[in-house]
Amino acid sequence: MKKVTKAIIPAAGLGTRFLPETKAMPKEMLPIVDTPTIQYIVEEAKASGITDLVIVIGKGKRAIEDHFSPNYMLEENLKKKHKEKMLEEVEKTNEMNIYFIRQAYPDGLGDAVLTAKSFIGNDPFVVMLGDDLMQDKVPLTKQLIESYQDSGASTLAVMKVPHEETSKYGVIDPLDEVKPGLYDVKTFVEKPNPEDAPSDLAIIGRYLFTPEIFEVLENTKPGKGNEVQLTDAIDTLNKKQRVFAHEFKGKRFDTGNKLSWLETNIEYGINHPEIKGEFREYLKKIGKRLEKEDQ
Template sequence: MKKIRKAIIPAAGLGTRFLPETKAVPKEMLPVVDTPTIQLIVEEAKASGITDILIIIGRNKRNIEDHFDSNPELEANLARKHKDKMLKAVQETNGMNIYFIRQNHPDGLGDAVSTAKSFVGDEPFVIMLGDDIAKADEPLTKQLINCYEATGESTLAVMRVPHEDTAKYGVIAPTKEIKPGLYDVDSFVEKPDPKDAPSDLAIIGRYLLTPNIFDILADTKPGKGGEIQLTDAIDTLNKTHKVYAHELVGSRYDTGNKFGWLKTNIEYGLEHPEVKADLREYIKQLGQKLTEEDQK
């Protein structure tokens, strides 16, 4: 069984939900307190044993490349001034092999993944979406790798969502729970109408796939939204090579929309050593103020 050492991070989207900020700043570079979202994704990959990452970018995404480039002047300055914590922060992703490729004509997640075929070769690999942050004692990517090592098959991360929200996700139709949190799946459905959703188990932004997916993607026709949907290709793959679903053990944060991003910042801020005390006090004062206003 081949070791999982490669990951793909699709980051070519336009980020229109965050305009005007994303006119010049990639949404993946929006910070969670003081760390770009995409760095948190790369840190998860590193903690899971991934060594090689391909980031798929589009126009106006050079900021991402610059962020993961070395900055000898800055690092030397921090070392000279003995600012060890800051130095450690900017070196957090050192040691990773990070590559970039441009998706010239974005046509859905499936199309983006297709651009990574030569990078992946004949190895199993992980897809990590930059909008999803998972916080867990064991990184979510490592949870998927553990499942692959036990089954030898592709595995997707899922979580339970309110039934009315199933139209926002790919959703699985499970046949049985093989062991706690690991599901045998009959089919995968992209953004079903809630009345047609086969379950409340929604696919979230971590996929571990075998390279068979690339030949399937090459033949996949546009689906929902007129785009090449990765979920459709996975459903086809499942007909010939088993694809399992693993339920997240931990918490998931969606930074792909304004409210989700704000909520993520608040929750991470409440654990950040530099701001947690002040933020907690501010939230208490704000809560009291809002309560008083509601009572008027």
């Protein structure tokens, strides 16, 4: 069985939920406290044993390329000034092989994954979405890799969500629980209405695929939103070979809209080693002020 060392991060979306900021700045570069969101995704890949990473970008995403390119002038400056902690931060992903592929037009997540076919070749690989930050003792990507090493099958991450929110996600219809937290799946449904949702187990932003997914994607017609939906391709793949769902039980932070992005910043801020004390005190003051205003 081939070792999983490759990953795709789709980052070609237009980021319209964050306009006007994303007119010039990629949404993947929006910071969580002091770190671009996509940096956390790349660090998770590194911690999971990924060595070769391709980021699928579109027009106006040059800032992502610049961020992951070594900045020798900055690094030398930090060395001379003995700012070791800052140097460590900017060098975190220097040793990874990070490549960029341009998606001509944002035509759905399935199309973005297909764009990286030549990079992946005939190897198993991981897809990591930039909107979801995952926290657990073992990185979620590594959990999927370990599951694949046992089964040899494509495996995607799912998490229980409130039933009324199932229309926001791809949802699985589980056949049975093969072992604790691992499901054999009957069908995968893209954004069902709550009354039609087969379960509360929603697909979240981590997938591990065998290379056969590419042939399926090449023959997948546009679905919801007139885009090539990855969930539709997964459902087709599941009819040809088993696809498992691994239930994630850690913490998931959604950065895909303004409110959830602000909530994530607060969650990360109250644990940030540099500011957590002062920030917690500030939040207490805000809480007291809001209580008075609401009375």
